[in-house]
Amino acid sequence: MLHILVDTSTWLDLSKRRDGQRWIVALRSLAHQGQVELLVPQLVVEEFERNRDRIEASMTASVAQRFKLIKEDLDQFGGTDSEHALQVIEGLAHQVPLIGAMTTRNFSEVLELLRQGKTVEPTEHEHRRVVLRGLAKQAPFHRSRNSVADAVLVELYSTAVDQADLAGEPHAFVTTNSDDFSAPQGDKRLPHPDLAEMFDQEGSTFGLGVDGLNAILLDHFGQEIEELFAESYFAEEPRRLDEITAAEQLLHDRIWYHRSLQHEYRLLEQGDVEELERLVAIAGPGRRRVEACYQEPGQLGPYSDFELGMLNGKLSALRWVLGSEWDFLDT
Secondary structure, X not given: OEEEEEOHHHHHHHHHOOOOHHHHHHHHHHHHOOOEEEEEEHHHHHHHHHHHHHHXXXXXXXXXXXXXXXXXXXHHHXXXXXXXXXXXXXXXXXXXXXXXXXXXXXHHHHHHHHHHOEEEOOOHHHHHHHHXXXXXXXXXXXXXXXXXXXXXXXXHHHHHHHOOOOOOOOEEEEEOOHHHHEOOOXXXXXXXXXXXXXXXXXXXXXXXXXXXXXXXXXXXXXXXXXXXXXXXXXXXXXXXXXXXXXXXXXXXXXXXXXHXXXXXXXXXXXXXXXXXXXXXXXXXXXXXXXXXXXXXXXOOOOOOXXXXXXXXXXXXXXXXXXXXXXXXXXX
16 A cells, blocks of 8 residues: 655645646545555645635636736737637636636545545654754754644654555655755755655655656556546536537527427417417528528427426526526527
């Protein structure tokens, strides 16, 4: 089993990535299979929760602000040929909340991973070593800042390594915080000299950021993790606004056409000739337009009750996405 202690900074970076599901799904699967154990200090959970709302809000706001500025520039400097570009920007701007929601769902799933990991808490032993590390100005105390929380992580990892048989239970420490944990000069993927002793042993690895986590998983699991990535990660792109409106129009036309014919059949059964003539006069042009647009077999019915229910359900869902209330099915 591979045991990994991941710093809050890396969990936050992974959560912000649109491809974050690649690692989240893989770690969840490997943990479920008993091949990976996440070592989770409570302070990591608390720090992750404390920063979550701020980062989620900033992600969506920053993207929306960029679209706003681009649109303003096009309005001011785009000239007469900018109409299509403005339409594209409007469509992309509509995707911002969807992109934000798809990305920020990573935060919930990471938090679930942390809660299901193995909780590790500092004892008097780790606290004493943190104090000694601080007095000696050893990393992460080599900078003029409060690094107690970072030092606690280091000492918790050190204890885990000391108590493990690394030949059969490899460990890894992953952080994005290169200023506190990495070598001050040269390759930031290497640990600070004050911490190097923890990673000198075979089976104890230092990883920098999401790329470091990826490298650790590849090194330990090889082809197996590649296959897991391929099987479990699916990139989902939100639909463009023009795609949504086009699908809504198609459903509207099909349902309207069906209702128009049903109305005609009822009038025929009732023998209401006057109302039937009026209906044909009003609906005729619309029917001809729909018939010209949708010529594939079955597109305009007849529908089973199930098929008709599906069409109405899809129309209701798309209209809700576009801003209408649920169950708005007027045609």
